[in-house]
Each structure stands twice: as C-alpha cells, then as structure tokens.
Amino acid sequence: xxxxxxxxxxxxxxxxxxxxxxxxxxxxxxxxxxxxxxxxxxxxxxxxxxxxxxxxxxxxxxxxxxxxxxxxxxxxxxxxxxxxxxxxxxxxxxxxxxxxxxxxxxxxxx
Amino acid sequence: xxxxxxxxxxxxxxxxxxxxxxxxxxxxxxxxxxxxxxxxxxxxxxxxxxxxxxxxxxxxxxxxxxxxxxxxxxxxxxxxxxxxxxxxxxxxxxxxxxxxxxxxxxxxxxxxxxx
Numbered sequence: 001x002x003x004x005x006x007x008x009x010x011x012x013x014x015x016x017x018x019x020x021x022x023x024x025x026x027x028x029x030x031x032x033x034x035x036x037x038x039x040x041x042x043x044x045x046x047x048x049x050x051x052x053x054x055x056x057x058x059x060x061x062x063x064x065x066x067x068x069x070x071x072x073x074x075x076x077x078x079x080x081x082x083x084x085x086x087x088x089x090x091x092x093x094x095x096x097x098x099x100x101x102x103x104x105x106x107x108x109x110x
Numbered sequence: 111x112x113x114x115x116x117x118x119x120x121x122x123x124x125x126x127x128x129x130x131x132x133x134x135x136x137x138x139x140x141x142x143x144x145x146x147x148x149x150x151x152x153x154x155x156x157x158x159x160x161x162x163x164x165x166x167x168x169x170x171x172x173x174x175x176x177x178x179x180x181x182x183x184x185x186x187x188x189x190x191x192x193x194x195x196x197x198x199x200x201x202x203x204x205x206x207x208x209x210x211x212x213x214x215x216x217x218x219x220x221x222x223x224x225x
Contacts, residue, residue: 001169006152009150034213034214036216042218043200043216043217043218043219044153044200044216045216046213046214049213089152089153096141096158096160096166097155097158097168098143098155098214099155100145100152100153100154101152102150102151102152103150103152
C-alpha cells in the first residue's frame with residue numbers, strides 16, 4: 001500500500017517568514033494530494049489540494065507543489081501569521097483510501 | 111455546507127465494554143471513513159465504506175468492526191474495549207471524485223478514554 005512520510009514533525013518560524021512542509025509518497029498510482037490544517041481541539045480542515053496532472057497550485061499565502069517523478073509534494077506558507085499555528089497533515093489518495101502523513105506542528109512566533 | 115457529526119465528543123468506558131461510535135453525514139456521500147488520531151502517528155485508517163453494507167479494512171482494523179446500514183450513517187464498534195484503544199476517533203465522508211474535488215470532510219472527533 002501507500003506510505004506517506006512528512007517532515008519536519010515540528011517547525012517554528014518568526015511571524016512574516018515562510019514555512020515549508022514536505023511529504024513523500026510511495027505509490028505512483030496516487031493521484032490526489034490534499035493538505036489539512038488542524039487547530040487545537042478542532043477537526044482537520046482542507047486548506048489546499050493538488051491533482052497529479054498539476055505541478056503547482058496557489059491560494060493567497062498558501063501554495064502546494066508536486067513532483068511526480070520524485071514522488072514528493074510540499075506545502076508553502078508565505079508571510080506567516082500567528083493564526084497559522086496548527087498541525088498540518090499531508091495525504092495521498094490511491095483509489096478510495098487516503099493515506100496521511102504523521103503531521104507537522106507549526107508554531108508562528110509573534 | 112457538508113456536515114459530519116459524531117455522537118459524542120468525549121467518552122469514558124471501562125475495559126471490556128462494548129463501545130459504539132456513530133457518525134452521520136448529510137451530503138449523500140458514498141464514502142465514509144473511520145480514523146484514529148494519536149500523537150506522532152497522524153491519522154490512521156481503521157475501516158472505510160464505499161456503499162451501504164460495504165466495508166473495507168484499513169490499516170489497523172484489529173479490535174474494531176463497523177456497520178453501514180444506511181448511507182448517511184457509519185458506526186464504529188469496539189467489541190471489547192481495551193486501554194490501547196484510548197484515542198481520538200475521527201469520522202470522515204467523501205463524495206465520488208466526479209462530484210467535485212473529492213475532498214474528505216471530517217467530523218469533530220470523539221475522544222475515547224478506556225480505563
């Protein structure tokens with residue numbers, strides 16, 4: 001089956017700096033890669049996603065890049081703000097199943 | 111707006127008890143999922159269902175069973191709860207990819223403690 005690895009597990013950045021979280025996957029058949037943000041005590045919420053036929057997608061301060069050849073995808077957050085502090089999960093979908101990374105706890109220091 | 115609800119936010123049960131966790135979605139989604147979330151382990155799939163009465167094992171099905179008698183409801187059952195099943199349980203639902211971007215919608219979670 002699919003195996004998704006996520007790094008780093010924790011990340012601290014100064015407010016206004018950029019944050020990058022990286023994930024790798026193993027199954028070349030995976031074709032959909034969402035990113036979820038989970039604030040403390042709340043459910044995961046989809047923040048951005050990318051399909052395998054696209055290399056990059058942006059939504060305001062958030063972007064995701066996908067390298068199918070290398071089987072890795074990354075989340076980029078620019079101009080970070082304290083409200084970006086949360087746990088971020090990447091996932092890869094193969095067929096009906098989603099496979100999640102282990103999460104990155106992002107802290108934005110004011 | 112998709113709503114996925116779970117029957118309890120917090121639950122405390124004793125070892126050996128039978129536990130039912132219920133999940134209901136209101137968007138006529140075919141696919142429903144049960145995950146458990148543990149620190150450092152992320153979200154791990156227990157079971158999923160792609161249609162009524164259909165179920166598939168995920169990565170960690172041992173000690174769990176599921177029931178999907180109606181499309182909107184997906185139940186997770188712990189036949190005999192054990193302390194290592196203390197965790198946060200998250201339900202999710204997803205429509206078919208043709209209906210949209212195929213994202214999952216999560217319920218609020220049930221924090222289960224087994225003593």
